[in-house]
Amino acid sequence: MQEISQYLADTLRQLRTDRGWSLDRAATECGVSKAMLGQIERGESSPTVATLWKIASGFGTSLSSFIEPPPAEQRGVTLRSADTLRQRPAADAMLIAPLFPFDARYGFELFELTLLPGYERLSEPHSEGVVEHVIVVRGVMELLVRGVWQQLKEGEAVRFAADQPHGYRNAGTQPAVFHDLIYYPPQSR
Structure with a gap:
């Protein structure tokens, strides 16, 4: 820490x-x-x-x-492991593994996020044009988009405009793990 x-x-x-x-x-x-x-x-x-x-x-x-500097690339290949990257970089109950930190060549960052039981986070809008892609890897979570909480189960995915209020929560008793690919259009960086 x-x-x-x-x-x-x-x-x-x-x-x-x-x-x-x-x-x-x-x-x-x-x-x-x-x-x-x-x-x-x-x-x-x-x-x-x-x-x-x-x-x-x-x-x-x-x-x-x-959270961390860009990862080293070896001959055009970047290998990452969520198990070695997983950390709690903030004061709240979310674990974050920055699988691929932002790289301007690609325009996105990819996280593995773990919501511990009972965790809820409401997010303010990101910059205009930012889009999130959420894919549930394990467990069940809820995602707030356009004012409505919707349940997502393992294997389900959703893409949404993140330049509006949104949120994530885990009302269950087991951790919920998901991947979050966040795309930044060139003007929002």
């Missing part, structure tokens, strides 16, 4: 420096308090996934850019 916090802190600080933004400006752009951003940069706070999304959206970047 310490490595993740330090990577997040360094990435946030570097993005601010690259843009020449003060903490005040970053807070305004992200919709996250200046105090919270300062705590994250100092490694004193573990934000929720929702807060990480706000920060990523405010900077016009991907969520995965705050």
